[in-house]
Amino acid sequence: MAGFVLALDQGTTSSRALLIDQEGAIQSVGQFEFPQSFPKPGWVEHDPFEIWDSQLRAARTALESAGVGAEAIVSIGITNQRETTVVWDRATGEPIYPAIVWQSRQSSGVCDELRGRGLEDEIRARTGLLIDAYFSGTKIRFILDAVEGAQARAEAGELCFGTIDTWLIYKLTKGRVFATEPSNASRTLLYNIHEGAWDDFLIEALGVPRSMLPEVRDSSGDFGEADAEWLGASIPIAGVAGDQQSALFGQGCTTPGRAKNTYGTGCFLLMNTGHEAPQSESGLITTVAWRRDGVQEYALEGSIFVAGSAVQWLRDGLGIFEHASESEAIAKSVPNSDGVYVVPAFVGLGAPYWDEKARGTIVGLTRGTTHAHITRATLESIAFQTRDVMDAMAKDSGISPQVLHVDGGACENDFLMQFQADILGIAVERPAVLEATAMGAAKLAGFSVDFWEEGGALKSEAGEATTFEPTMPRDEREKLYRGWRRAVERSRSWAEEDAAE
Numbered sequence: 001m002a003g004f005v006l007a008l009d010q011g012t013t014s015s016r017a018l019l020i021d022q023e024g025a026i027q028s029v030g031q032f033e034f035p036q037s038f039p040k041p042g043w044v045e046h047d048p049f050e051i052w053d054s055q056l057r058a059a060r061t062a063l064e065s066a067g068v069g070a071e072a073i074v075s076i077g078i079t080n081q082r083e084t085t086v087v088w089d090r091a092t093g094e095p096i097y098p099a100i101v102w103q104s105r106q107s108s109g110v111c112d113e114l115r116g117r118g119l120e121d122e123i124r125a126r127t128g129l130l131i132d133a134y135f136s137g138t139k140i141r142f143i144l145d146a147v148e149g150a151q152a153r154a155e156a157g158e159l160c161f162g163t164i165d166t167w168l169i170y171k172l173t174k175g176r177v178f179a180t181e182p183s184n185a186s187r188t189l190l191y192n193i194h195e196g197a198w199d200d201f202l203i204e205a206l207g208v209p210r211s212m213l214p215e216v217r218d219s220s221g222d223f224g225e226a227d228a229e230w231l232g233a234s235i236p237i238a239g240v241a242g243d244q245q246s247a248l249f250g251q252g253c254t255t256p257g258r259a260k261n262t263y264g265t266g267c268f269l270l271m272n273t274g275h276e277a278p279q280s281e282s283g284l285i286t287t288v289a290w291r292r293d294g295v296q297e298y299a300l301e302g303s304i305f306v307a308g309s310a311v312q313w314l315r316d317g318l319g320i321f322e323h324a325s326e327s328e329a330i331a332k333s334v335p336n337s338d339g340v341y342v343v344p345a346f347v348g349l350g351a352p353y354w355d356e357k358a359r360g361t362i363v364g365l366t367r368g369t370t371h372a373h374i375t376r377a378t379l380e381s382i383a384f385q386t387r388d389v390m391d392a393m394a395k396d397s398g399i400s401p402q403v404l405h406v407d408g409g410a411c412e413n414d415f416l417m418q419f420q421a422d423i424l425g426i427a428v429e430r431p432a433v434l435e436a437t438a439m440g441a442a443k444l445a446g447f448s449v450d451f452w453e454e455g456g457a458l459k460s461e462a463g464e465a466t467t468f469e470p471t472m473p474r475d476e477r478e479k480l481y482r483g484w485r486r487a488v489e490r491s492r493s494w495a496e497e498d499a500a501e
Contacts, residue, residue, distance in 0.1 A: 003451070004019050004021055004022075004072055005076070006063075006235070007442040007445070008058070008079070009437055010081060012081045012309075013034075013309075014033040015051065015055035015058045016029060017029070017059040019073075020446075022451065024452075032058050033054070034051060035047065035050060037098065040106070043104050043106045044100075044101035044103045044347065046098060046101055048086045048098070059230070069232060069233070070233035074446070074449050074451050075449045075451065076238065077444055078240045080165045081265075082243060083187045084101045084136075084163060085162075087150070087160070089153075089158060089160075090157070090159060091158065096143065097143045097150075100142065100143065103305055105347055110138040110141045111131050114138070114206075115131055124279065125279070126193070127190075127202070128279065128286030131189075133356055134303065136187060136190075141208065151207070157209070160214070161208070161212040163184045165242070166179065173226065178214045179217050182290065183245035183289065184240070189202060193287070219291050221448055224236075225237065239444025239446070239447070241440060244270055245299065246437050247270075247407055248272060248440065250436035250437060250438070250440030251407060251431065253405065254297075256276070258272050259272075263408035263411045264410070266303065266309070267308075267382055268302070270287075270302075271299060271301075272289060272297070273297075273300055274298065275296075275298070278300065281396060282395045286301075287301050303350040304389065305348065306344040308324075308382075311378065311410065313378075314378055318371075321375075325412075325413075327379060328413045328414065328415045330371070331375050331376035337364075338368065339364040340377040341364055341484055342374065343491040344378065344381055349488070357493045359494040359495055360491070362377070363490055379415060379419070382410065382420075384480075386404075386424070387423050401426065403427045404429070406429065407430075407435075407436035411434065417466075421469060423480065425470050425477060427470070430466040430467075
């Protein structure tokens with residue numbers, strides 16, 4: 001079958017579209033950034049229309065760059081920033097509030113109220129998640145409380161909720177399809193991961209009317225057709241997954257025990273657990289990896305809120321360099337961080353700490369500290385946070401992977417990858433094709449329409465991976481890590497203590 005799959009990769013800071021041929025080669029890429037809004041400390045918002053507009057422009061650019069018409073596209077796959085929450089008017093399609101981004105802490109009051117009602121254990125048992133402002137359900141509750149009359153409108157069936165996959169499907173199909181799939185649904189605090197359905201107890205606990213919730217379909221299957229107005233022809237939408245589960249699928253981590261880490265705006269380490277949904281005792285979450293042919297598979301996940309965005313902060317907030325790629329050379333210009341640690345808890349700490357009151361901290365500063373030490377310490381913080389999660393994952397599962405598969409923009413930084421291998425004490429493997437997130441969505445969509453044969457490796461994936469082997473002595477590794485844990489303690493509960501004063 002000649003043709004292409006169009007992968008839409010809607011991220012936290014930009015929307016991308018990749019045109020992928022039958023050999024799995026990327027023929028063209030369209031990408032557009034869109035504005036970030038920080039209305040209050042710890043709050044992060046997006047304009048849903050800017051997300052849609054940037055994604056549509058990216059798709060059109062990918063087709064135009066390759067000189068390909070929409071009639072050559074056999075299917076569309078969608079992967080998206082997860083948990084980010086949009087609520088819109090069912091009749092007009094107009095959002096009633098800005099999209100609340102997964103990073104945002106503005107629903108922490110809702111979390112406090114849920115904990116105060118003693119619901120933590122029950123929610124954990126049903127969803128695999130902790131009560132945290134990270135997840136969509138608390139964001140929905142915040143919007144319904146913040147917008148006058150919204151609760152009544154929701155109860156009257158006038159409002160829709162969607163994570164970004166649902167919002168894009170709704171826009172692409174001109175409202176004909178209102179749907180999601182389990183990897184995204186499992187991030188809402190409203191989905192029972194064991195029963196594979198929206199949960200009445202959770203719906204009542206959060207006061208979210210069932211009519212607001214989209215239909216949950218298989219991750220690889222029918223999500224309707226993108227309207228011909230958008231790209232020039234009707235195109236089936238045939239695969240959808242949240243970005244981290246999509247990367248897990250794209251990396252080929254489809255058997256239990258295989259793990260990957262994606263270095264993007266945040267950092268997300270997932271390990272496939274197959275048909276088992278283990279409950280973590282170490283601060284991780286249990287999530288749905290995907291559902292295919294009606295069968296759900298699961299993963300343990302550690303979510304790190306700030307990774308690549310810490311490098312953006314060095315660039316945009318501190319003005320240390322103009323391009324993120326410069327951070328590697330600057331970090332290498334000093335032999336070590338000279339005792340400096342950066343804890344980038346700009347929006348709290350995720351796994352395994354789950355401290356929404358933590359705040360960004362720099363410790364160990366001396367008169368000799370330079371911008372290079374701070375840059376190096378910031379990159380090292382990404383690796384330290386990954387070590388936190390890997391240790392928790394090994395404790396929960398009894399499995400200690402000997403190789404960590406990596407992807408995402410920041411994994412192109414050789415300094416970071418070598419330090420990651422050193423601080424973990426295991427090999428880090430970077431694939432020949434770094435676009436694992438987009439490739440996962442493409443595969444889900446391509447397999448659904450028989451564009452590719454399951455089980456066979458695509459030619460584009462046959463290139464040689466780059467492996468970073470650990471070289472740091474164990475004593476040095478553990479000393480550095482102990483320093484990191486001390487620095488983290490300095491950042492804990494900072495916003496809470498500040499408020500008390």
